[in-house]
Amino acid sequence: MxxxxxxxxxxxxxxxxxxxxxxxxxxxxxxxxxxxxxxxxxxxxxxxxxxxxxxxxxxxxxxxxxxxxxxxxxxxxxxxxxxxxxxxxxGVPEHAQEAAEDTVLEQVPLNSAAWIAAPAGPASDELFHHVLTRIAMDTD
The missing domain is CATH 2.30.29.30 (Pleckstrin-homology domain (PH domain)/Phosphotyrosine-binding domain (PTB))
Structure with a gap:
């Protein structure tokens, strides 16, 4: 074709x-x-x-x-x-099936190798908690 x-x-x-x-x-x-x-x-x-x-x-x-x-x-x-x-x-779908998220959004622990710079500053920590609160309000 x-x-x-x-x-x-x-x-x-x-x-x-x-x-x-x-x-x-x-x-x-x-x-x-x-x-x-x-x-x-x-x-x-x-x-x-x-x-x-x-x-x-x-x-x-x-x-x-x-x-x-x-x-x-x-x-x-x-x-x-x-x-x-x-x-x-x-059998190609018209719209993709979204994969279910199997992980909870959480903050990377301070002693993790995944940190580029640690610890995060207070503004970053405040932003993280603000975003989590907004997500929780939007999904309820």
């Missing part, structure tokens, strides 16, 4: 997505790393924007790569078909 216009090409082959901006950049990714594929309508001219999210969950700290590609109006229908095909045939 392919989708292309003057300055962009999107190809699916052998369970891989390849996004190419000729003369600028190439991104190749296994399809199972694509956690969402969305087509957003942009403006009154009929143009759109393809949005892909890729995640590498095999690493100790999983990264997130978000790619946004502007789609000219005359290619918007093809982009719609491509994203629908990815979603229905290959």
């Amino acid at each position: 392919n989708l292309s216009w003057d300055d962009f090409r999107l190809t699916y082959q052998d369970h891989r997505l390849e996004l190419v901006w000729p003369g600028f950049s190439v991104l190749e990714a296994e399809l199972d790393r694509c956690v969402s594929a969305t087509l957003r309508q942009r403006g009154p001219d009929g143009g759109a924007q393809l949005v892909f999210q890729f995640r590498d969950s095999d690493r100790p700290v999983p990264g997130l790569l978000v790619i946004r590609v502007d789609v000219p109006a005359r290619y918007a229908d093809g982009a719609h078909i491509f994203t629908e095909w990815l979603q229905h045939r290959h």
Whole structure:
């Protein structure tokens, strides 16, 4: 499956997505790393924007790569078909599932090697507690 216009090409082959901006950049990714594929309508001219999210969950700290590609109006229908095909045939969701946070936000202990400069000053400590209070109020 392919989708292309003057300055962009999107190809699916052998369970891989390849996004190419000729003369600028190439991104190749296994399809199972694509956690969402969305087509957003942009403006009154009929143009759109393809949005892909890729995640590498095999690493100790999983990264997130978000790619946004502007789609000219005359290619918007093809982009719609491509994203629908990815979603229905290959199970790529339209929106990424957010991973549940399994840790509580807490202050790094003063004797931790994670500190760049310790101890934190009183203003930093006050800001930390203020932010935690705001988070608690916003989530209740």
